[in-house]
Amino acid sequence: MPSDETRALISAERAEELSEAIDACARCGYCKTGCPTHPFGGGFEAASPRAKVHFLKEQREGAAEITPEWVDRIFQCSSCERCVEVCQTDIPLVEVWEEARAALVRLGLGPMPAHKKMREFVEARNNPYNEPTEQRARWMQPHHQPTPRAEVLVFAGCTASYRMPAMIQTGVTILQRQGIPFVYAGAEEVCCASPFLRTGQTAVADRLMGSNVDLVERLGVKRIVTACAGCSKTLKKDYPGWARARGRPWGVEVVHFAELYARLIQEGRIGFTRSVQKKVTYHDPCHLGRSQRIFDEPRAILRAIPGIELVEMENHREESRCCGAGGGVKAGYPAMAAQIARDRVREAIDTGAEVLVTMCPFCQTSFGQAIQDMGAPIRLAGVDELLLEAAG
Ligand code: SF4
Ligand code: SF4
Known part of the structure; x- marks a missing residue:
């Protein structure tokens, strides 16, 4: 039990479900490997999802204080779900972070x-x-x-x-x-x-x-x-x-x-009258891909468009990297968000694609800014834009 329940970052209402979940942490560190915000913690373990889980357990037991550094770390997360994807004990980590942030707001210690x-x-x-x-x-x-x-x-x-x-x-x-x-x-x-x-x-x-x-x-x-x-x-x-x-x-x-x-194409209700001769790479938005498991549909649309050559980035589908914008990171930590977006644009350029395509307006704002800042030799488009072009 927490030493002071009113200050517990995992609330009493969700204690059974989420406290049990974090107790299952095997401390394997898999969650660190793809976390886009962890590298911004100066290489320190404290900025890793694993360390945040450990902190929440200690805080619950009254063995750790909520310091400004921990508040920052809890908010420095883009809710990308990459950690959830790899967690070997199936901890709903994003739910845990959201619960902790809500508690910090209630305590007057957050948000940014x-x-x-x-x-x-x-x-x-x-x-x-x-x-x-x-x-x-x-x-x-x-x-x-x-x-x-x-x-x-x-x-x-x-x-x-x-x-x-x-x-x-x-x-x-x-x-x-x-x-x-x-x-x-x-x-x-x-x-x-x-x-x-x-x-x-x-x-x-x-x-x-x-x-x-x-x-x-x-x-x-x-x-x-x-x-x-x-x-x-x-x-x-x-x-x-x-x-x-x-x-x-x-x-x-x-x-x-x-x-x-994807459904309309499968039913033969969208026909194509033009070829779009472009080499493209598709960015899976975190909240479309990992959150909703919509990985196949955007690719099916692209493959149906005559002339499109789809090349994949090194990290794609379940392993896609974040655009940096989610979870309040773009607003709260703009420099971090911009760097994450630039890294993803570089990954897209490495495929040799002429166009980086996605299916989220929020990802588009991040990549649009990153491409402009970098003067990057890649164009940005929505999958739908290419679809409409081919449909005439
Ligand atoms: S949701 Fe993404 S940014 Fe947040 S801790 Fe997990 S991997 Fe890191
Ligand atoms: S991947 Fe899951 S079990 Fe492993 S350290 Fe991270 S939170 Fe714990």
């Missing part, structure tokens, strides 16, 4: 100043970028025509709405060409809550999730489709438990556009 700023922005304008709420639909093009009622809800998400609109624009164009009616909520859609769940800011996450659950209930939709890896992970994996715990309905199917395109 930039994370607090995001919270202020989302409280005022329902997005973490401080963009005007009433302009949430500005990504829409004149030919995009939502209907008042439909089974499908397009969830654009904050990054696609305000920063990287291409993926959602392409997705909606393809929906229309396929004759799939959809509703879109514009300014009534609010942030999916991912940045706040990952940084332990659960009170504001509750408010956002409640608002989106209300929206889905009001619209009576059966399916949500989104272009963002983070939104789809959150809507698929965090919303069901949240709704269940509060007795709220949440019976919708959540679909990432990668899944939809």
